[in-house]
Amino acid sequence: MTVQSDRAAWFEGGEAKCSQPPSPNDRPFRLVLLGPPGVGKGTQAELLCKTLGTCHLSTGDVFRAAQCRNDHSPALRTALDAMRRGELVSDGLVVSMVQERSNCLSCFGGFLLDGFPRTAAQAEALDDLLDQQGVRLDAVLSYELPLAEIVDRLGGRRTCSKCKAVFHTTSRPPHQEGVCDMCGGELIQREDDRPESIRVRMQAYEESTRPLADYYEKSGRLLRINAAGAPDEILERSLEALQAKASAPRT
Ligand code: AP5
Numbered sequence: 001m002t003v004q005s006d007r008a009a010w011f012e013g014g015e016a017k018c019s020q021p022p023s024p025n026d027r028p029f030r031l032v033l034l035g036p037p038g039v040g041k042g043t044q045a046e047l048l049c050k051t052l053g054t055c056h057l058s059t060g061d062v063f064r065a066a067q068c069r070n071d072h073s074p075a076l077r078t079a080l081d082a083m084r085r086g087e088l089v090s091d092g093l094v095v096s097m098v099q100e101r102s103n104c105l106s107c108f109g110g111f112l113l114d115g116f117p118r119t120a121a122q123a124e125a126l127d128d129l130l131d132q133q134g135v136r137l138d139a140v141l142s143y144e145l146p147l148a149e150i151v152d153r154l155g156g157r158r159t160c161s162k163c164k165a166v167f168h169t170t171s172r173p174p175h176q177e178g179v180c181d182m183c184g185g186e187l188i189q190r191e192d193d194r195p196e197s198i199r200v201r202m203q204a205y206e207e208s209t210r211p212l213a214d215y216y217e218k219s220g221r222l223l224r225i226n227a228a229g230a231p232d233e234i235l236e237r238s239l240e241a242l243q244a245k246a247s248a249p250r251t
Contacts, residue, residue: 009107010057011065013100022055022109029054029110029242030135032117032126034212035143037201038154039227040234042166044143045114047235054110057101059094061164086192086200088118088208095125106133119208123215139245140216141238143227147202154198158187172231 005018029052033041045056063083066076079089088094094116104111117123130137156169158178162185167174174181192201216222223241227234 032113032140038150039143054112058114059116086197091121145227160185
């Protein structure tokens with residue numbers, strides 16, 4: 001059985017190393033997932049990583065892990081307050097956090113960035129970091145779904161307080177209500193899944209993140225994916241789009 005990496009290099013940054021190095025990957029995929037809050041990026045990231053053998057790098061996960069510790073610097077406290085309200089964390093803090101973890105971008109297993117970049121400044125910073133690491137982005141998968149369905153996905157989301165596994169009250173219910181299938185931890189509603197925070201997150205997405213689709217489309221890296229239907233169907237669409245891109249002649 002393959003032991004899953006604890007992604008320590010991503011979660012802790014600096015010199016930290018993952019407990020289980022990724023398996024050698026002949027074709028390491030380097031991908032970004034774009035899309036509004038709740039469209040299902042985290043769910044697809046999990047499935048894509050299992051299929052492609054890449055590592056899931058989520059900036060939101062790093063902030064939520066930091067939330068559980070109590071050694072918060074003033075800058076981190078400000079970031080976590082912004083996150084609770086549903087606002088974006090400042091570009092300066094997010095970029096320096098990713099910079100501290102930029103070795104993960106040249107990891108031989110590949111990567112799947114989820115939640116970064118979210119602004120034009122972050123997209124430019126990522127291009128610079130990739131240049132420094134000597135690697136290229138293969139594609140940006142942009143997941144698209146009508147707002148009403150997104151709100152339903154967010155409203156029913158429950159997250160394990162221990163292992164962070166994600167469930168949904170109707171589309172992916174746990175075997176026992178309120179209890180994580182993976183580790184037995186308590187399932188909770190994320191603080192930023194309250195209606196007032198959801199409104200702020202959607203607004204931040206429309207203003208700052210949606211325009212990134214154009215940025216990546218212009219450089220031929222964008223793949224638009226219909227995010228309706230079951231997670232496995234969306235995975236299938238994503239893999240087909242990646243395959244089609246890989247076999248298309250370079251422009
Ligand atoms: P982050 O953690 O990145 O959250 P997000 O982008 O808002 O995305 P979510 O995790 O809410 O949703 P998702 O698309 O992953 O959906 P999921 O798969 O869980 O960021 C959180 C905050 O951190 C930000 O608001 C910001 O404050 C800060 N932050 C992070 N990165 C930042 C950055 N770069 N710059 C500035 N600030 C940053 O699915 C949702 C639900 O739907 C689940 O219950 C799931 O089970 C269900 N579901 C999924 N797929 C399906 C399906 N196909 N059918 C039915 N149900 C489904």
